[in-house]
Amino acid sequence: MTRLRFVADFPRPPAIERVEARVQVVLNGVTVADTARAWRVLETFHPPTYYLPMQDFLAGALTSRPRTSFCEWKGVAHYLSLSAGGRNEEDVAWTYPDPSLAYAALKDCVALYAGRVDACFVGEERATPQPGGFYGGWITGEFVGPFKGGPGTQFW
Numbered sequence: 001m002t003r004l005r006f007v008a009d010f011p012r013p014p015a016i017e018r019v020e021a022r023v024q025v026v027l028n029g030v031t032v033a034d035t036a037r038a039w040r041v042l043e044t045f046h047p048p049t050y051y052l053p054m055q056d057f058l059a060g061a062l063t064s065r066p067r068t069s070f071c072e073w074k075g076v077a078h079y080l081s082l083s084a085g086g087r088n089e090e091d092v093a094w095t096y097p098d099p100s101l102a103y104a105a106l107k108d109c110v111a112l113y114a115g116r117v118d119a120c121f122v123g124e125e126r127a128t129p130q131p132g133g134f135y136g137g138w139i140t141g142e143f144v145g146p147f148k149g150g151p152g153t154q155f156w
Contacts, residue, residue: 002141002142003142004142004143004144005142005143005144006143006144007042007044007045007046007047007143007144007145007146007147008044008045008146010042010043010044010045010046011042011043011044012043012044013043013073013102014041014042014043014044014046014073015041015042015043016039016040016041016042016102016103016105016106017039017040017042018038018039019038019039019040019050019122021036021122021123022034022035022036022121022123023035023036023038023050023052023120023121023122024119024120024121025052025057025082025112025117025119025120025121026117026118026119026120026121027061027082027083027084027085027087027089027117027118028084028085028086028087028118029084029085029118030058030084030085031058032057032058032061032082032084032117033052033056033057033058033061033110034056035052035053035056037052037053037056038050038051038052038053038109039051039105039106039109041074041103041106041111044156045145045146045147045148045153045156046130046135046137046147046148046149047130047137047138047139047140047143047145047147048137048138048143049111049135049136049137049138050111050120050122050138051106051109051110051111052109052110052111053108053109053110054095054108054109054110055108057082057110058084060083061082061083061084062080062081062082062093062110063080063081063082063083064078064079064080065078065079065080065081065090065091066079067079067091069094071096073100073102073103074096074099074100074103074106075096075098075099075100075103076096076097076098077094077095077096078094078095078096078097079091079093079094080092080093080094080095080110081093082112082117089116089117092112092113092116092117093110093111093112093113094110094111094112094136095108095109095110095111096109111136112136113129113133113136114127114128114129114130114136114137114138115129115133120138122138122140125140125141127139127140128140130147130148130149131147131149131150131153132149132150132153134149135148135149137149
C-alpha cells in the first residue's frame with residue numbers, strides 16, 4: 001500500500017529525492033523518455049517536479065531554446081523543446097546546466113510540463129499535471145493537496 005504524502009508538509013527550500021519507480025514520457029504516441037534514474041523535487045504545496053536524465057530521452061528529441069528563468073534555490077534554468085512523430089512542443093522542458101550545490105544531482109536532468117505532452121507515468125500510474133501553466137508538478141495518488149497553481153493560490 002502506498003503511503004500518502006501531504007504536500008503541505010513538504011519543505012521550503014525544496015527537498016530532492018531519488019524516484020524508485022520507472023518514469024516515462026509520451027509525446028505524439030512516442031515514448032520520448034524512459035528511466036529508472038529520475039529525481040523529484042518536493043516543495044511546499046506543490047506536487048513533485050520530476051527530473052529525468054537527459055541521456056534517457058530519445059536521441060534528438062530535445063532541442064535547446066534561448067529562454068531562461070531563475071529559481072532562487074536551483075539557479076538558472078535553460079529551456080528545451082521536445083519533438084516526436086512530427087509534433088514539436090517549444091519551451092516544454094527545462095534543465096539546470098549549473099545548479100546550485102544543494103541541487104547538484106539535477107545537472108544533466110530535464111523536467112517538463114506534464115500537461116503539454118500526451119502522458120507522463122510514474123510506475124504504472126499516469127500523472128495529472130499540476131494546475132495552472134506556471135509550475136511543472138506531476139500529481140499521482142501518493143500525494144495529497146491542496147496543490148498550488150490554480151486560481152487564488154499564487155500567494156500561498
